[in-house]
Amino acid sequence: MVKTINLIIMNYLNKIFLFLFIGTMMLLASCSPDEYALGNTDVKPGDLVEGIAYKIEHDAANPNIVYLKSLMGSKYTPLWSHPQGRSQEQTVTLKMPFAGTYNVVFGVETRGGVVYGDTATFKIDDMYAEFVSDPMWTKVAGGAGKSKTWYLDLDADATSRYFLGPIYFFTNTYTWDNLHNAAGDNYLDADAWDATKAITPNLSETGTATWYWLADYPGNSWMCDAADFGSMTFDLIGGANITVDQEAYGLGKSTGSYMLDVDKHTITFSDAYPVHDSNRDAEMKAATEFRILYLTDDAMQIMVVPSGACYNFISKEYKDNWVPGEVADPEPALPDGWQDDISQTVNKSITWKLSETNPLDWCNLDGTRMNGWNSPADYPSWLGTLDASVYKNFSMTLNSDDLTANFVAPDGTKTACTYTLDEKGIYTFSTEIPSFAVIGWANFSADSNKQLRIMSIEKDASGAVTGMWLGAKDAVKPEYTGYHLVPSASGSATADPLKAWKTALIGKTFTPDTGWFIDWLNFDLTGGWTSASTFGTDFTSNSWVWDEATSNIAKSATLKFEADGDGMKVTLIQNLTDAEGNVTNGYTVTGKVTINPDAPSMKFEFPLVNYTGGAGAWLNSANPKGAHWTTALSEYEWIFVSHGGSNLSNINTNGFWLGAVANATAAGDSKDEVLAFHYILKQ
Template sequence: MKKIINKLYIACLIITMGLFAACTPDSFELGEKDITVDDLVENIAFSITHDSENPNIVYLKSLLPTSYQVCWEHPQGRSQEREVTLQIPFEGEYSVKFGVQTRGGLVYGNPTTFTVESFCAEFVNDELWTLLSGGVGKSKTWYLDINADGVCKYFSGPMYFYGTDDDWETVTLGLPGDGTDHWSWAADWAGNGSWLFGDTGAMDYGSMTFNLIDGANVTVNDLYNGTVQKGTYLIDSKNHTMVMTDAGVLHDPGRDAVVTQWGNVKILSLTEDYMQLGVIRDNDPNEGPCLLCYNFISKEYSDNWTPEDLPDPEPTLPDGWEDMVSEVVTSKIKWTMSPDVPYDWAGLDGSLLNNFTAGSYPDWAGPIAPNLDKLSLTLDSQNMTFEYETPDGNKTTGSYTLDEKGIYTFDTTLPSYIIGSTWVNFSPDANNQLRILSIESASGKVIGMWLGARSSEKDEYMAYHFIPNTGSSNDTPEMKAIAVDNSKIVFGNLETGKNNFRIELYNEYGETKSNSPIDITSLVFDYSMELKFTISGLTGDAATKEYNAGLMCTGSNWWPQYSGTNDVKIKGDGTYTINMKAAGQYNGVIVFVIDIFDMFSDISDPESVQVTIDSLKIL
């Protein structure tokens, strides 16, 4: 068995910090001697000069030999070039820091100041300045594109994600751009609002007001924290960047700590009505660097915005759905509630909002009620009658109708029954109706159905998961077994900076890419996967403590994610099973691992641990 301890693992993308986040040199050439802070002084290591005709143009120049890789921190951002030209429109005193890459790392000298004594209107007549502030002598207010009602008026969500090398050229102009870290995810609020801004969720976060009145001033009104930041800003029109001093980009409070420089901004897009400002996520202990893009709309656009008069979205059911729910084997079908995944919430289009899997229900939902496989709804499509039975033996009978939209209407009230914690109930809506939200099928057979009760308070459904039970043992398709070569499994502390014990079957960016224990082309399924594994030889505290384990099976072009943060509990040596329901069709994977969270340091003898995959099945 092959084990690798403390191996660098890259979860999905090879991400490198962009120039704007840190002054990381493109090369690491060293001069004849290492540089100290005392060496990095003006007119010896570098020079600062003003243009002879326009003193608002300032030249920064390295005086060191070309063998030194230099870095600058200046009023318009950061640079690595040996010579930098600044265009400073406003009078005032400005600071520059000059740095050099040495054997011991990046060394900066003490800040050096220079003075600009006049205003240069030419530099703020650029379109970016005008679009942002309204123009010289004016001001303009911007809102984060989300309000207390969860409405995004221009973008599909208030925040998107980009690679660290993305910028104006890649986002606005659609060009390839420089660097290698280019990707994007436009996280829509409808599908991601439950987690995107954490506990704060949808609210009025405040505003940013930029002006060009006696300088370039910015006021950030943070309504969540009840604070007002007043500062200044400078735009580098050529590079489409902005530096905010004494203020930072308005953002969700849950990400305060993951960005170290909220005032160093990439302008990704900017028009009269909307703008996108990017900051580098460079301090997240759980995620690598990326560009967090905050989406804003102007106050004028927001005030004049009216929602489109669109009908509510509706679930889309497959062709022939009437036969699918009426004639699985006979016209009389007994639907039983799933005991593992009995409920969720769904949008008006029928899509599940949480995609719960077995074992992944959060604490706030409480424990699932027992014996839910004994909660049944038997529908006779020939006589249009029903029988509803709860686990305590109570029965309700009557008749029903099913319309062309997939809405069941019952003539007799179905009594409410608690299915989770003390407050999650199975019950039709106020009109005694349940709507078919989706139908699950595999190998041409119906294996599940989600029914929804429309909420009277929100634009959503309470969704209930039922499984057909016709009494025939041939109705459920057999799962397909996938061969696993246990001699090729890699396991141990594979992810730098984390304390997880990882079992790796495939990693697009790891060793198993060329030597995987499975044929990833065979991992094609659209409903579920069952993975059974055995772990032995656990020592120290790891032999007795209980740990959460999560499965990460990430399809092509998907963002890496666990099927659940607690797919199974691990306690000592034993055989464990993870069942995963697909959120969409899988056709190959880029990451396929099991993480046992926070366990590795508790193993006193990692070399003694053995892991085998006992079976891997898909449906």
């Protein structure tokens, strides 16, 4: 670029003297009050003078309408900073409702960068009430002669009243029209609008990526600490004034003015900033624009550009009159068919014992474990030292045929009773069951209602039950004391621990599922937001990862499993594109696959499907962060994921999932996350 410009300049230098006189005359002739063309000379701040480079004019019929007009010609892109925000139009129309003196800064883009002139001013002599009659002014400030106070929708008790949390997150291309045209009346309606899918970038009509995330505070408290952030009060009393009081929060108090653009749904501030959290104080002060994305009498959302953080506000009246609704306590989510899993699949009578490695933990109301203790070394000193010999003689035998229960306490005491098991997974026993110490001061016992509730069920890759967590509800706190029980003789063990794997895999060929291609899961392999209809032939909704090229690569790929002595081998075939764009059709590689049924995992001798050449080029073909998973994995070792109800027993219909660690807090990432790939039987 620089070389080209130098050649052009040298060419012009050879001719410049010949045309100097003619060029000067043409410049003088072209410089009228309506156009100030600077030609190829550099533009300096002193050139951008009102009346020469641009002009400010009041409408002849209504002096509260002001026109800002560039005189620089179409070769220069104007950059306006004015009372109603920023603009790049050749002519800007301002509708100014209030008397006062206002500033305008004019700049242009040049080949040497952006240049701004000095600040100019214009004056409005009288108020023009019609310009504040739009309902938007009334919703924001209460109407002419009134005021209205707003609060960030989170308080010191971590309560959000209207929204899911105090901040939502958007791509900064979002506008009022963009949001409301995309979601319509469904926006913020949790029953009608699936907010989790809005995390996925979509393309607007202009090809710009647009997405938003309605982040709930309980699940994303990292966004800010719970606090009483203060208030902001808008008024229309002698002007458009704002008072922001965040003194108690540590961000001080300020007064200033604001201006609404009711057509563009934007708001500008002078000498004040909207209420915000201290984490984003710098980005608030660096904002180039504030957009109102959502506005009712009770709620308002202001998005900060360019960050895309959208602050959720509620009115004082709404906050003062809000009454908490009855919110049902979360409950454990048990898998389909769980009754058969723990009662019928193996045997009518199953004997359960406490795990020798992690017999106890505390659980949330949704069944998730609070501490995640998985080994004796994980237990803290304040609880005590785990000694499995203390409780090894305990057993609980449940017979699902006659609904009888037989307990043997660690001291040999026997208790026989009956039980019921309801649809929520709650065991209710007909008599008191044994209570005894498990570790330190923590005991095994049922709750005051003689009940234990299933928190979760554990299975191996073949679908056999390997354990379950039962919880005793705390009488005061919203939690359970959880007990980890494992079947002492489930019948799932075989002489060859890999028999189920070999039966499921050997002699079969699998291919990536182009319908339910991938999903993102937590480290405990829960979660996920994609479905069997997410991908397929839709190459726009998720174009950041899924396009036609990625689909074609997936369709070309197969994994064929074959016996290899006592083990297995696998052959990968795919159309492979290298970094230079060269394509190898039918690229083939064969190697051993090693199964670790305890992880469970599958270890290959080579990378799996490479999606270079498509939007999914960044997708894992190996597992470089695998060492940071709960069980350390090597680079080509993949987590065998039970997701979407799949396991080795139904692999012919449900396929299987292989997961790699996409993010790990132990590696310095902000979260723990598994990226799982779905393979299905090749037809």
